[in-house]
Amino acid sequence: MPKDRALALRVNGRTVEVEIPPHRTLLEALRDTGFVDVKRGCEKGDCGACAVLIDGVAVDACLTLAWTVEGRDIVTAAGLGTHENMHPLQKTFVEKGAIQCGYCTPGLIVAAQSLISMTPNPSEEDIRVGLSGNLCRCTGYAKVFEAVREAAAEVRNQRSRR
Amino acid sequence: MYATFDLDRPGDLAGALALLKAKGAVALAGGTNLIVDVRAGRENPRRVVSLDKLDSLRGIRQAGGKVAIGGRTTVTDLLRSPIIAKTAPALVESARQFAGQMVRNTATVAGNIACGSPAADLVPPLFALDAELTLASPRGQRTVPIASYFTGYKKDVRRPGELITRISWKAPPPRSRALFYKLARRKGDAITVVGVAVALDIERGICRRARIALGAVAPTVFRAREAEAMLEGQTLTPALIESAAKAAAAAARPIDDVRASAAYRRHGVHVLVRRLLGQAWEQLS
Ligand SMILES: Cc1cc2nc3c(=O)[nH]c(=O)nc-3n(C[C@H](O)[C@H](O)[C@H](O)COP(=O)(O)OP(=O)(O)OC[C@H]3O[C@@H](n4cnc5c(N)ncnc54)[C@H](O)[C@@H]3O)c2cc1C
Ligand code: FES
Ligand code: FES
Numbered sequence: 001m002p003k004d005r006a007l008a009l010r011v012n013g014r015t016v017e018v019e020i021p022p023h024r025t026l027l028e029a030l031r032d033t034g035f036v037d038v039k040r041g042c043e044k045g046d047c048g049a050c051a052v053l054i055d056g057v058a059v060d061a062c063l064t065l066a067w068t069v070e071g072r073d074i075v076t077a078a079g080l081g082t083h084e085n086m087h088p089l090q091k092t093f094v095e096k097g098a099i100q101c102g103y104c105t106p107g108l109i110v111a112a113q114s115l116i117s118m119t120p121n122p123s124e125e126d127i128r129v130g131l132s133g134n135l136c137r138c139t140g141y142a143k144v145f146e147a148v149r150e151a152a153a154e155v156r157n158q159r160s161r162r
Numbered sequence: 163m164y165a166t167f168d169l170d171r172p173g174d175l176a177g178a179l180a181l182l183k184a185k186g187a188v189a190l191a192g193g194t195n196l197i198v199d200v201r202a203g204r205e206n207p208r209r210v211v212s213l214d215k216l217d218s219l220r221g222i223r224q225a226g227g228k229v230a231i232g233g234r235t236t237v238t239d240l241l242r243s244p245i246i247a248k249t250a251p252a253l254v255e256s257a258r259q260f261a262g263q264m265v266r267n268t269a270t271v272a273g274n275i276a277c278g279s280p281a282a283d284l285v286p287p288l289f290a291l292d293a294e295l296t297l298a299s300p301r302g303q304r305t306v307p308i309a310s311y312f313t314g315y316k317k318d319v320r321r322p323g324e325l326i327t328r329i330s331w332k333a334p335p336p337r338s339r340a341l342f343y344k345l346a347r348r349k350g351d352a353i354t355v356v357g358v359a360v361a362l363d364i365e366r367g368i369c370r371r372a373r374i375a376l377g378a379v380a381p382t383v384f385r386a387r388e389a390e391a392m393l394e395g396q397t398l399t400p401a402l403i404e405s406a407a408k409a410a411a412a413a414a415r416p417i418d419d420v421r422a423s424a425a426y427r428r429h430g431v432h433v434l435v436r437r438l439l440g441q442a443w444e445q446l447s
Contacts, residue, residue: 021166022166022167022168022169022210023165023166023167023169023200023210025197043201044198044201044202045194045198045261045264045265046351048262048263048264051264057238057267058263058264058267059264059267059268060194060264060265060268062197063192063193063194063197063198063265063268064193064197064268065169065190065193065197065210065212067169067171067212068169068171068190068212068214111262111263111264114263114267115263118238118242128349128350129258129263129350130263131262131263132261132262132263132349132350132351133261133262133263133264133265133266133350133351134262134263
């Protein structure tokens, strides 16, 4: 029987210790340690609710073994900003009404962040392709696309101001 | 409950190959097939050998007329590469329609080939490129054309413990076109119902090389060789394209499943081969 091991994961800038056997996923490790903004949906890569950033790139935490991301930089949707200093995506999702039940929201924000970091000025098609791994049962996506477009513009502005 | 297994993260290829010699050991790349299969109880590995530290297996290079990519190159890597955009436009098209972003960010090219699915989207464009696979084991490496890699449904010539380390192809000549079409229930994140890749090389108005690779309509991805032979050495006309499309549809051995009927799939091959050949020829003329 494979042994548990104490892993040190770096999540949202702090180090989190978790005892976990090798076949367990990052999704399980994160939810067990209180990062419940990472949602458990299908657990097979279909819904995107569990998306997190690993070194800035969005992946499904449910398909990632926890042991394989030791030493990498893990960021969840909540880790992108604070209440006082919200990330543009967090702000525009609220402002545009891109949230209804909110279950898909953390995953969508993570996927959108990964998209705009690779494609700072995404076309409508880029947004569709970038978010095609995130299912939302409520919003119909139109408000989500608006929020992503606006946040991308905001991020570009912040960059050019700097 | 899920299967438990031991997990290793070797730091180099030799280490990975040594670990993969153990009975019941399997390689883990992106995990987008393997983890799903383990959780569904379809796979029961005793030992999982993660390739996540093998950065040497990830990358895209062009040297002279040859393009080589490492087995651990991801679908997203393909989409971000100017070399792939230039030498393998059909592969770009299939990568764009592949799964959703998170899966594309981790899913690897070798994993897509090794899973052996007839619906694996990167495989038809690689057939149309006449790609070669490099297989490595502790005893050395060998090269196999992708067209002779698959032997049956989820069956291939890969020996236990062998890894696909490299996928390579000759950069196509200037007068050539390659196209891919994925027919599925929706545009994003859907399993292919019919996948068609075509490639044409043309010299002085004559088709020198024709490739028609079909996905999801037989136990493996395969080339419609009879249809290809009808085109090579010829000037393409609508009538010739129609005959080749008919021959390709006749070569398909589709099944009925939840996504589509066999008859629909066969019809899809006919229409799509005709359409893509027509488009490729027109763009070249
Ligand atoms: C939600 C979802 C959507 C998907 N959509 C698509 C789609 O649109 N099109 C499509 O084609 N596929 C799709 N897939 C399937 C899957 O993502 C791909 O087949 C992917 O390329 C597998 O690669 P991987 O690196 O994740 O492989 P893994 O899951 O890590 O491995 C798969 C198999 O390949 C073996 N393997 C891995 N690397 C090597 C190597 N270097 N040498 C030898 N064997 C190796 C493993 O041992 C295992 O048996 C989807 C999967 C999910 C979960
Ligand atoms: S829970 Fe991970 S993709 Fe659905
Ligand atoms: S807001 Fe309810 S699933 Fe998206």
